[in-house]
Amino acid sequence: MNITQEKVDDLNAIVKITIAPEDYASRVEKSLKEQAKKANLPGFRKGMVPVGHIKKMYGKSILVEEINTLLSETLTKHLTDNKVEVLGQPLPVLDDTIEFKWDNTDEFVFNYELGLAPAVDVEITSKDKFTYYDVKADEETLAARITNIRKSYGKMTNPEVAAEGDVIYADLVQLSPDGTVFEGGITSTGSIRTDLVTDKKILKSLVGLKKDDVIELDVQKAFDGNETVIAKLLNIEEVDAKELKSKFQVTVKNVNRLEESDLNQEFFDKIFGPGVVTDEAGFRAKITEEIESMFQQDADRKLQNDIYTQLTSQTKMQLPDEFLRKWLKATNEKLTDEELAQGYDDFAKNLKWTLIENKIITDNEIKIDYKDVFETAKQRLDAQFRMYSPQPMPEDQLAQYTTTFLQEKENANRIFDEVKALKVFDYIKSVATLDQKEIGYAKFVEMK
Known part of the structure; x- marks a missing residue:
């Protein structure tokens, strides 16, 4: 077996591997015998299949496998022994003009492209x-974090009047363009989170609502077209929420408020x-x-x-x-x-x-x-x-x-x-x- 490396330039090289029959014959023979011991074929007792029969049936595939294994081992050893630093993996050079007989008499020649790692000169000093x-x-950030923690350990209450940060539990009914209830339209009972409302005018209209109040709500405008929030509120698919243009009649059923925990020793x-x-x-x-x-x-x-x-x-x-x-x-x-x-x-x-x-x-x-x-x-x-x-x-x-x-x-x-x-x-x-x-x-x- 012969292996050579030809430098194309500082960053590229070609490795040529030549494999003669004497390099692979014993490996193939050993693999054929192992296969014969394991084979379970009709007409033969298990482990008693003649090697010649295995060679006739599987010889070519075993040869291909052994050549591939030998190539991989040889190339890896060459790169390791010669400390060749490559980028990526070697790429086989395809040559359509070469045809192998695969009959255990071939001398195989394979070429591989290498991408070579460049020399790196890096020195870190105090000048960097x-x-x-x-x-x-x-x-503001501290106050927001404290509020979140206090609410995490707080309790739920039901105030009479909604304020910013509250959740308004309500019935929602789809309206026609003329403001009447849309026959067969979307109806849902859901929670309107005021902390997710981005439109200031709509948020102002929600603050102060109480049980049984009725208002008209543009959900697209209220939530800035956030289909995820709208879909969850109306219990519809996000793709439908994205295309939705209608306004909704909102009837307040309840107001939920997560009260902040007291700053006491139990909380700490x-x-x-x-x-x-x-x-x-x-x-x-x-x-x-x-x-x-x-x-x-x-x-x-x-x-x-x-x-x-x-x-x-x-x-x-x-x-x-x-x-x-x-x-x-x-x-x-x-x-x-x-x-x-x-x-x-x-x-x-x-x-x-x-x-x-x-x-x-x-x-x-x-x-x-x-x-x-x-x-x-x-x-x-x-x-x-x-x-x-x-x-x-x-x-x-x-x-x-x-x-x-x-x-x-x-x-x-x-x-x-x-x-x-x-x-x-x-x-x-x-x-x-x-x-x-x-x-x-x-x-x-x-x-x-």
Whole structure:
């Protein structure tokens, strides 16, 4: 067997593999004997089928399989032994002029295209400067979060008169263009959430309503054409809600209001545990800490994006673009030329970042341990659970959820990639110059 690699240019190469009969004969013979032992054919006892009979029936398919296996092993070994860094996977060069007999006498010659990884020269120093934002909670954001938490632990009441934020339980009847009830039209009993009403004039008309009041409601205008909200209110399909033009007669049956929980010790203990918070000031401080912790995650993501943008821009490297386009088409049969043209630049940019990441990891001997992956996964799950309840999940239960979560290969790979990125960003932050800047949440959002 002979294997050679010919350099086309700095980013492309051709690997030629020549396989002679003596390279594959023993493998094929062994496979035929194994197949004969396992074969269960009419007229023969199991395991007693002659090898010649198996060869006559399955010889060609076994030969093809062994040649493919030998090619894969040979190519992989060549790339590994010679430390050839490739992008994508090698692509076979199709040659319609060559025909093989597949009779165990062929000398097989196969050529493969390689897309070679470029040399990456990246060095992070204190001359690399980034802005790191310290995002502070404003009163409006803090007040909204406190209200939501208090309502989560509050109680339902039925006031006589509706106010903003209430839910109006009502009968709705579809009207004709002339304002009369539409015969055979849509009728529904549903809940009108005033917090979802976007039209200020309509919201004003809902405030002050009481039981048995009757008004006319333009649902499209009230909810800004949100077919999901309209469909749920009228108990119809979203596609029908999108096309709906009619107004509705609304007859109020009841007003529901979720009252905020009192700021007392019982409430504090439910959220944070017994005795952790004892007064309103401590409660506000805890909620501020929680909000700003979430803001910090947003600030970290912005810093990461700024680092990604700057380094991919300033790190010069060429990619084997023609090969990569061909490889993308070969490995994604449904990918159209238009989709490839539209998405290739983003693909190339992300590939450049991967090469930068790998270079930083290699040059600085950055290690990624399972412990890092486990802890990151646990933090992500904890954050998800806290979206539904501010009270933390018991540590042993959270660890059990994390273990189960990471047993899914896709989840484990995703978290591994996240840890890898975080390790690289942590290194960059430790070397580059970070200009810390305090900023209010509202102004920060405008920048995103």
